[in-house]
Amino acid sequence: MDKNLEVIPLIPLRGVTIFPYMVLHFDVGREKSKLALEEAMINGQKVFLSSQKEYVVEEPNKEDIFETGTICTIKQMLKLPENTIRVLVEGEKRGILKEYLEEKPFFKVKIEVIEDSKDVDDNCKALIRLVVKKFHEYMNLSGDNGSESIIELDDMDNPGRLADTISAYLEVDQNKKQQILDACKIEDRLEKILSILANEIEILKIENKIGIEVKNNIDKNQKDYYLREQLKIIQNELGEDDRNKKEIKKYKEKILKRKLPKQVKEKAIYELDRLKNCGDYSTESGIIKTYLDWILDLPWNVKTKDNLNIKNVRNVLEKEHYGLKDVKDRIIEYLAVKNVSKSLKGPILCLVGPPGVGKTSIAKSIAKALNRNFVRMSLGGIRDEAEIRGHRRTYVGSIPGRIIYGIKEAKSNNPLFLLDEIDKMGLDFKGNPADALLEVLDSEQNNTFRDHYIELDFDLSNVLFITTANTLDTIPMPLIDRMEIIQVSGYTSEEKFHICKNYLIPRQLKENGIKDDKIKFSDAAIYTVIDNYTRESGVRNLERKIASIIRKSITEIIEKNKQKIFVNVTKAKSYLGSDMFTYDKADMEDRVGVVMGMAWTAYGGDTLPIEAAIMPGKGRLELTGQLGDVMKESAKAGYSYVRANCKKYSGIEKDFYKNYDLHIHVPEGAIPKDGPSAGVTMITAMVSALSKKKVKHNVAMTGEITLTGRVLPIGGLKEKSLAAYRAGIDTIIIPKDNEKDLKKIPKDVKSKVNYILADNIDTVLKNALMN
Numbered sequence: 020m021d022k023n024l025e026v027i028p029l030i031p032l033r034g035v036t037i038f039p040y041m042v043l044h045f046d047v048g049r050e051k052s053k054l055a056l057e058e059a060m061i062n063g064q065k066v067f068l069s070s071q072k073e074y075v076v077e078e079p080n081k082e083d084i085f086e087t088g089t090i091c092t093i094k095q096m097l098k099l100p101e102n103t104i105r106v107l108v109e110g111e112k113r114g115i116l117k118e119y120l121e122e123k124p125f126f127k128v129k130i131e132v133i134e135d136s137k138d139v140d141d142n143c144k145a146l147i148r149l150v151v152k153k154f155h156e157y158m159n160l161s162g163d164n165g166s167e168s169i170i171e172l173d174d175m176d177n178p179g180r181l182a183d184t185i186s187a188y189l190e191v192d193q194n195k196k197q198q199i200l201d202a203c204k205i206e207d208r209l210e211k212i213l214s215i216l217a218n219e220i221e222i223l224k225i226e227n228k229i230g231i232e233v234k235n236n237i238d239k240n241q242k243d244y245y246l247r248e249q250l251k252i253i254q255n256e257l258g259e260d261d262r263n264k265k266e267i268k269k270y271k272e273k274i275l276k277r278k279l280p281k282q283v284k285e286k287a288i289y290e291l292d293r294l295k296n297c298g299d300y301s302t303e304s305g306i307i308k309t310y311l312d313w314i315l316d317l318p319w320n321v322k323t324k325d326n327l328n329i330k331n332v333r334n335v336l337e338k339e340h341y342g343l344k345d346v347k348d349r350i351i352e353y354l355a356v357k358n359v360s361k362s363l364k365g366p367i368l369c370l371v372g373p374p375g376v377g378k379t380s381i382a383k384s385i386a387k388a389l390n391r392n393f394v395r396m397s398l399g400g401i402r403d404e405a406e407i408r409g410h411r412r413t414y415v416g417s418i419p420g421r422i423i424y425g426i427k428e429a430k431s432n433n434p435l436f437l438l439d440e441i442d443k444m445g446l447d448f449k450g451n452p453a454d455a456l457l458e459v460l461d462s463e464q465n466n467t468f469r470d471h472y473i474e475l476d477f478d479l480s481n482v483l484f485i486t487t488a489n490t491l492d493t494i495p496m497p498l499i500d501r502m503e504i505i506q507v508s509g510y511t512s513e514e515k516f517h518i519c520k521n522y523l524i525p526r527q528l529k530e531n532g533i534k535d536d537k538i539k540f541s542d543a544a545i546y547t548v549i550d551n552y553t554r555e556s557g558v559r560n561l562e563r564k565i566a567s568i569i570r571k572s573i574t575e576i577i578e579k580n581k582q583k584i585f586v587n588v589t590k591a592k593s594y595l596g597s598d599m600f601t602y603d604k605a606d607m608e609d610r611v612g613v614v615m616g617m618a619w620t621a622y623g624g625d626t627l628p629i630e631a632a633i634m635p636g637k638g639r640l641e642l643t644g645q646l647g648d649v650m651k652e653s654a655k656a657g658y659s660y661v662r663a664n665c666k667k668y669s670g671i672e673k674d675f676y677k678n679y680d681l682h683i684h685v686p687e688g689a690i691p692k693d694g695p696s697a698g699v700t701m702i703t704a705m706v707s708a709l710s711k712k713k714v715k716h717n718v719a720m721t722g723e724i725t726l727t728g729r730v731l732p733i734g735g736l737k738e739k740s741l742a743a744y745r746a747g748i749d750t751i752i753i754p755k756d757n758e759k760d761l762k763k764i765p766k767d768v769k770s771k772v773n774y775i776l777a778d779n780i781d782t783v784l785k786n787a788l789m790n
């Protein structure tokens with residue numbers, strides 16, 4: 020017989036596959052198999068074990084049995100009850116069934132024995148390494164850490180054995196195992212194993228992941244539940260559980276008690292339900308409570324009743340403020356219209372003027388006169404839209420915007436809302452606050468103002484908005500359009516005197532708790548404080564100085580045991596010290612090249628002397644001193660005008676620019692000035708310097724100039740006039756187009772100053788230069 024062929028009995032296996040080197044026990048019950056077993060025991064204990072293709076077949080034919088199987092040695096037999104035998108076998112070698120020699124009474128078959136090759140080439144080595152690596156991974160994933168001990172060292176040199184050993188440990192279905200067994204070539208076998216391992220590893224990974232998630236979920240829920248139960252017990256012990264319940268009850272009562280609009284009530288109840296369902300100490304509960312506090316505290320339906328008695332209102336306004344006629348009249352008008360049509364929406368007034376002229380305090384008086392609550396909000400420095408409209412509640416620490424904040428402070432839905440410093444709002448990447456403000460101020464939209472935090476519409480249409488600004492220049496045009504601008508300009512010394520004597524001094528005396536007959540001021544002392552100790556358009560510093568004098572007087576009354584104090588000029592000076600302001604005074608004589616201009620600053624008007632000088636050179640124009648960009652442009656335009664028109668003015672050399680340089684200087688002042696109103700002053704100084712004609716010392720001027728010599732109108736005439744008047748000027752040249760502004764000039768100034776209207780530079784020069 021051929022060396023590679025063997026004749027041995029066959030036992031078909033049901034549901035298992037045996038590999039060489041594998042030890043297996045199985046129970047034998049079928050008669051045919053028992054007979055095969057007996058035969059084997061007699062003849063060398065060898066048996067061919069091969070699996071049935073179908074597990075269920077009771078009496079398999081040769082077609083039902085796989086051809087590849089394993090030649091095994093029987094190691095042990097054990098008789099079990101019910102006529103079955105338990106057999107322990109060890110796989111020896113692969114065999115391929117070549118021929119069924121007998122089928123009855125048992126299967127006797129001819130087998131070709133397969134010997135594994137011992138040659139290991141590089142390809143095979145690589146496969147071995149991969150298989151081993153994957154096998155360890157597979158075992159680890161299936162939770163078995165003993166894979167190291169399964170593979171012995173010399174398995175590495177015997178790849179056939181290695182493959183079969185590993186195969187025995189794979190928990191895969193019988194078909195796959197049979198495929199491995201069918202692979203007689205070692206490479207094929209290893210590749211098959213590798214592909215099965217890779218597939219199984221993926222499946223195991225997914226299984227594990229699902230397993231971990233499920234487990235985590237269960238763990239976290241259990242942990243939370245456990246902690247909550249503990250917390251409940253602790254809170255019970257501390258009596259805090261009651262407190263939380265009480266808190267929720269309190270909110271509920273509040274919701275029911277407050278007369279809330281339907282949408283607000285619904286929202287509040289919704290949030291309260293959320294509060295009940297979240298942990299008492301969770302961040303969420305804190306956020307909900309803050310929100311509930313906000314919406315419950317807003318004056319949704321609280322309204323104060325307006326005082327519509329015009330006489331009364333006028334009295335209050337007059338009593339508390341001197342002047343400010345435009346503002347007072349506008350408020351009275353508003354009331355008059357409101358008396359007729361009850362549904363009037365609040366106008367939006369914008370009071371524009373320098374600091375300290377009473378913008379804020381007149382607004383307060385208006386609120387008092389109308390019997391409205393007053394609230395003030397500064398918009399200075401706001402850059403982010405959210406400051407107006409609030410942050411969404413998704414942000415940690417979010418709050419409503421300033422409008423809703425103010426409404427809450429006001430405690431009524433129709434307050435007088437003062438928006439201060441509307442000209443100081445900024446812009447940045449987080450949106451434009453001015454746009455948000457537009458919506459607030461727009462009477463068409465503001466009855467449904469929606470704050471991002473509150474998330475409910477609030478009706479702002481009953482609010483009386485008043486805004487203040489120092490200048491209109493930096494307010495966006497759409498905002499200006501929406502408001503009614505009322506200019507509140509600075510005060511003259513006389514006006515300040517009245518305000519001081521009749522309002523500031525009595526108020527300060529009252530605030531310091533002293534009777535008004537104890538401290539008296541002489542008129543001259545008041546003027547001294549105004550003219551020498553303050554430099555402002557308004558009266559804020561004046562009020563401070565007065566307060567300081569009153570405090571010092573009270574100290575003196577007490578220390579020196581005096582009955583009363585009379586504050587005259589000397590006393591005022593001794594109290595306030597020697598830090599006095601001095602003003603530019605008009606020159607006492609006429610000079611060449613020196614002209615008095617006028618400027619407007621945020622602090623009011625000021626004089627602006629400009630000097631021009633010529634020197635030998637090549638037509639350069641030199642500019643020095645306090646000149647901003649606008650003034651530099653004016654100087655250049657002026658210079659071009661003079662060059663183009665030099666023939667017109669007697670005394671100017673025709674080719675002056677070939678032989679001379681011109682130097683313009685603006686001496687330093689306390690406050691930098693810049694603006695389009697110095698054109699005429701520059702030209703006058705240049706023409707005077709070039710023609711050597713003197714400029715009248717008692718003349719001041721303001722106006723911008725075009726290249727053709729037209730004089731353009733300027734702003735701030737009242738402030739400028741006051742400054743010139745203060746400096747001792749008696750003739751002021753102004754642009755003709757500013758004639759309409761003359762009616763705003765205080766009478767006492769107008770009676771002492773001669774105004775000259777100029778529509779072109781020739782008129783200016785004719786009146787300013789000496790012949």
Ligand code: ADP
Pocket residue numbers: 339340341342343373374375376377378379380381487518522523557558559562
């Ligand atoms: P503004 O808001 O324009 O900067 P304030 O309203 O703060 O100025 O005014 C500063 C102080 O000057 C306040 O105490 C105010 O009462 C007082 N004041 C300003 N103008 C007048 C005035 N016309 N009559 C009475 N007091 C005035």
